[in-house]
Amino acid sequence: MKNSRLRFAVPAKKQYRMIVDTDAKNEADDQFAIAHHLMTPMFDVRGVIAAHFERKRGLETPGGSMMRSYDEINLVLELMGLTGEYPVFKGCAGPLPDEAYFVESEGARFIVQEAMRDDPRPLAVALQGAITNLASALLMEPRIADRILAVWIGGESYPQGGWEFNLSQDICAANVVFSSSVRLWQVPKNVYKLMNVSLAELQARVAPCGRIGEYLFRQMVEYNDAHGEEPWPHGETWCIGDQPTVGVFLEDKERENYTLRKAPRVRPDCTYEERPDGREIRVYHSIDARLTLEDFFAKLKLNYGS
Numbered sequence: 001m002k003n004s005r006l007r008f009a010v011p012a013k014k015q016y017r018m019i020v021d022t023d024a025k026n027e028a029d030d031q032f033a034i035a036h037h038l039m040t041p042m043f044d045v046r047g048v049i050a051a052h053f054e055r056k057r058g059l060e061t062p063g064g065s066m067m068r069s070y071d072e073i074n075l076v077l078e079l080m081g082l083t084g085e086y087p088v089f090k091g092c093a094g095p096l097p098d099e100a101y102f103v104e105s106e107g108a109r110f111i112v113q114e115a116m117r118d119d120p121r122p123l124a125v126a127l128q129g130a131i132t133n134l135a136s137a138l139l140m141e142p143r144i145a146d147r148i149l150a151v152w153i154g155g156e157s158y159p160q161g162g163w164e165f166n167l168s169q170d171i172c173a174a175n176v177v178f179s180s181s182v183r184l185w186q187v188p189k190n191v192y193k194l195m196n197v198s199l200a201e202l203q204a205r206v207a208p209c210g211r212i213g214e215y216l217f218r219q220m221v222e223y224n225d226a227h228g229e230e231p232w233p234h235g236e237t238w239c240i241g242d243q244p245t246v247g248v249f250l251e252d253k254e255r256e257n258y259t260l261r262k263a264p265r266v267r268p269d270c271t272y273e274e275r276p277d278g279r280e281i282r283v284y285h286s287i288d289a290r291l292t293l294e295d296f297f298a299k300l301k302l303n304y305g306s
Helices: 030-038 064-079 106-116 132-140 142-147 171-179 199-205 210-226 244-250 289-304
Strands: 016-022 043-050 088-090 123-127 149-153 183-187 196-198 237-239 258-262 280-284
Touching: 016 030, 016 106, 030 043, 030 064, 030 210, 030 244, 030 289, 043 064, 043 106, 064 088, 064 210, 088 106, 106 123, 106 132, 106 142, 123 132, 123 244, 132 142, 132 171, 149 244, 183 244, 196 199, 199 210, 199 237, 199 289, 210 289, 244 289
Parallel strands: 016 043, 016 123, 043 088, 123 149, 149 183, 183 280
Antiparallel strands: 196 237, 258 280
């Protein structure tokens, strides 16, 4: 992050080029993950892509969800004092029509462009919603599959699977990615749900940290209040479930908190169909929530605290 107050650096050989792909206005947790990525010196964030959440009920205009995400990304950058420091791209306006045809977008084109660029540092794509933009990029240019590490927050727990929001937004895209050779680390729902915080914790540790801290806390409270008559959210706690796209990189590399599985095929109801001939993917079965959350709180305080 430009003008970081952190008094340490990460050697170039241990850095990742990073693309953040986020449905930033779907709920109230993506904003935390965007800020965390930008404050993490292990990442050279090359750009942020707006993802759609088009299959969420209540959206009135086709393509409107992606534009909501796009506007929210730019707002987060403004509140962090980073306007113009990172390129922001419009992603696919909706899900793939099927598994053979991509959806054109500047975000998908950017993934291809960055993947094909000569750079000794590995490229990672942090996917915090529908996986449409990556799937479109793979269909545009299959050669990028061997040049990308994809980390995806999505899917239910194995082996059965089931309905999960991010996966449900574009099942065709998930099948494209599962069927490809791209290196994939999947963080399913039973793992990302471990990232629990209380609103009191956020008031004490996030809200005092500048304009961005106040916004992160306030917009979560507003979302919580707006859905007070619904079973979810719970009222006093929240899961900031996109943070593992940072946490998996922070963890000790010798900590094998994942299983190598054959990539499944996803049925229309989001359940998994086993494929004995599928390639191997990494599926996490736990996450170091303490490390991930405390790292976020510390970086926010050091960079934006008084």
